[in-house]
Amino acid sequence: MKVIKYLICGLICCSANFSFAAPAKPQDVEKLISVMNLNQLIQDTLKQIRPQLDQQAYVIVQSVVKHENLSPQEQVIxxxxxxxxxxxxxxxxxxxxxxxxYSKIYGDVFSAEEVKAQIDFYSSSVGxxxxxxxxxVAQESMKIMNDQLNSVMQxxxxxxxxxxxxxxxxxxxAN
Structure with missing residues (x-):
């Protein structure tokens, strides 16, 4: 009988950890995405990686034409x-x-408490x-990755x- 009581008590304690991680509400996830200005962040990141796309295209054309310096026509391509x-x-x-x-990912990954903490942080001037x-950071990361990819391609x-x-x-x- 004592074993059953301890078992039930242990199960309650273990499940208590899971019950505190309430899922984030969709409207809170929406607010987080808004506070983070995620749409603009993605567009700014895309603009920042444009030079790496230019470099990647240059390397691709170089690998096709098999010489270092591209002619003006090859550069156009x-x-x-x-x-x-x-x-x-x-x-x-x-x-x-x-x-x-992003709404699904943030809602699935972060608890309500974590979403609230992020909203508070990203609402601050430091955030x-x-x-x-x-x-x-994305641009600098892309530079490093492109250098690595260029090395791999070569x-x-x-x-x-x-x-x-x-x-x-x-x-x-064989012939």
């Missing part, structure tokens, strides 16, 4: 590619598509300052050339 990448990014990051996604600097290109040579040698031996 790289610019067109960068414009297409930017337009695709704008479409992917359109607020009407992202808002329901707003951090939000305004977030696109710069290594991969060499790997593909090596594989192509090996395959051609096998083909010659």
């Amino acid at each position: 790289a610019n067109q590619l960068a414009d297409k990448l930017y337009t695709q990014s704008q479409k992917m990051l359109a607020w009407d598509k992202l808002k329901p996604v 707003q300052s951090i939000l305004q600097k977030t696109p710069l 290594t991969s290109q060499q790997d593909f050339e090596d594989i192509a040579k090996q395959l051609n040698e096998l083909k010659k031996k």
Whole structure:
């Protein structure tokens, strides 16, 4: 009988931790998204990464033409590619598509208490300052990622050339 009492008491204690994490109300999540000015933050971040898209397009065209410096005509093509990448990014990051996604994520991940704490923080001047600097953080992160991707692309290109040579040698031996 004592074991059952202890078991019930233990279960109540364990479930108490879960009962305090009340889910966030949709209107509170909406307020958080508004206070964070998430739509503008995403658009500012997109503008900040435009130079990286330009660089990425340049590298892609370089890898196709297989030389370092692009001719003026090749640069025009790289610019067109960068414009297409930017337009695709704008479409992917359109607020009407992202808002329901962010609402769901914030509602699923954060408790009511956490959403309230974020609303309080991001409503402060320090919170707003951090939000305004977030696109710069994204831009700097993209620079690092692009450098890494460029390195991977160069290594991969060499790997593909090596594989192509090996395959051609096998083909010659088979003939």
